[in-house]
Amino acid sequence: MDQFKKPWTASPDGYRVPYAVFTDQAYYDQEQEHIFRGETWSFVGLEAELPNKGDFKSTTIGDTPVIVTRDQTGQLRVFKNLCMHRGALLVREPRGNVKSFDCVYHQWSFDLTGALRGVPMRRGVRGDGGMPAAFDMVNFGLDALRVESLNGVIFASFSRTVESLASYLGAEIVETIQRIFNRPIRIMGDYHQYIHGNWKLYAENTRDPYHGSLLHLFHNTFGIYRATTQSGVSHMDATKRHSLLKVKPYAATSNESDDNEVYKDVRSYNTEFHLQDASVLAGRKEFDDGVTLIINAIFPNLLLQQIANTLAVRQSVTYAPDAFEIVWTLFGYADDDEEMQMIRMKQANLIGPAGLISMEDGEAVEIVQDAVVRDGKMTSILAMGGGHSCNTEHMITEGPIIGFWENYCRYLGLTSERAE
Structure with missing residues (x-):
């Protein structure tokens, strides 16, 4: 248990996280008591x-x-x-x-x-x-x-002393939930994805704004999210427990030379790929703010998403240090017309265990888990964006991940030092 007393930041070049946190049963047991059954919603x-x-x-x-x-x-x-x-x-x-x-x-x-x-x-x-x-x-x-x-989204807590849900979430997260759940919804169905990895690797993934245009070939190649064509923000609540990633198109479109310069060495950008059925990307504008993608990670177990016209919640269910499940619940609005229902059904192919976008995330979790299991004393390095947990008006940052770990340490009573 000595690892619980050591600082997690040992270098000025970024925030460091020991790999043991993804593999040791001691961490898992502490999480169940102090996070999931602790002062959280x-x-x-x-x-x-x-x-x-x-x-x-x-x-x-x-x-x-x-x-x-x-x-x-x-x-x-x-x-x-x-x-x-x-x-x-x-x-x-x-x-x-x-x-x-x-x-x-x-x-x-x-x-x-x-x-x-x-x-x-x-x-x-x-x-x-x-x-x-x-x-x-x-x-x-x-x-x-x-x-x-809150607007039909149900939260529960084992604690009798935890703050109110609205206070726990913070104003911007409350507004995001109210934006998406703005009227009655219709449940479309569920996906279940069992992943041989640690749940916190997925928590990192959903708070990682810039991997979307690097890991996901479909995301990048077909422009759902590409750093040169969309602008974004990476925000957290005041406590930095929750993160909010929002994307909308630039007012001026990028040109081919911009794309080739930024992505010249990136495997997941390939202009030779074409869709035989482009209708999977056909959709409608639904929100007046122009935001086309929202990834809202709510500590400890929820992700709320809007990707084009796909709306879903993702719940993380823990089983062991190296096993968890994502339960995706897809929904539309009760007043959707037939055409919109078909758009949502077609775009449902983008997400889930075999989604054209999402399938790489589960694989990313597993390849990290497989590699770090024997190297618990080594650390990852979180430095993109400066190595600090702060809001940015761009997506090239790992700040929300650092915010997650700062809160993780707080809940478990660990020593977490900021990188200077």
Whole structure:
């Protein structure tokens, strides 16, 4: 555990992160206690997934199973997915509609508010056995979490003292959620992507503005994001927990010589590639601000995206230091006409485990994990943009990643020094 006492920054040439943080069980265990079950708000679902009273969804916060439900009054509730009798998993289905939650093991029954309502054989059978006279069902309700929802996006927290959700997110992140969730939505479906790597490598990836035009051939070659054709900003909230990457086209288009100069040695820019079906990039302008791409990473487990006309949330689910899952939930608006529904369906091919854009991200996580597993004492170097966590009016920076690590150290009580 000595690594928990050492500073993470050892050089003036940038911010350094020890590779052990991606591989050691000790870090993983601390994360579960101090981040996912600590003073944070975690994404658990969308209200559109629970339109009716009695609807439920089973999910996780970190690696802790939870149930999200809407009770008989319509109130949102989140409970640990744990029977209060002997600790059995209470709900095993991913979604459904119920009048009560009944444990398959001994049939303890809980209503939608979490109250224990039924214990078979509580009075015994023919005078034999049964629960003690002092047993009171009032004392054995489900373990409830705090719940807040913003424009239909549901968050939960294990903490009773965590700040309000709006304060936790900060004004610019709140505005971004309100911008995208500006009217009722329609759920289109889910992707599930299991990745053999550490969840924090994906947290780095989603806070890395400039890799998009380097790693992703489709992104760059077909101009969805290219540094020479789009301008962008890289912002964080005041605490630097969350990052917001926004892109929109330059007023003046780039020329071929600009592209060739910037990308002359970049494998992922290839003008010889052409689309046989260009309709995958056909779309509509939806937002008056002209922003065509938003990647909003919300600490610790949510990414909200707008890529052209694809709208989605991505939830990170942790399993082990070298295993996590991304659950992508795609959505459109309830008032989408038929043409827009087809645009969103076609552009859904851009994202997900095999997405024309997104497939390289999972691979990037795994090739880092495979390489660093035996080199825990070595460090990465985060220096692009100056090696500091600060907002920029450009995308050529690693500042949001440094902001993530500064907060990570704060939550785990580690020593983190800024690079000077």
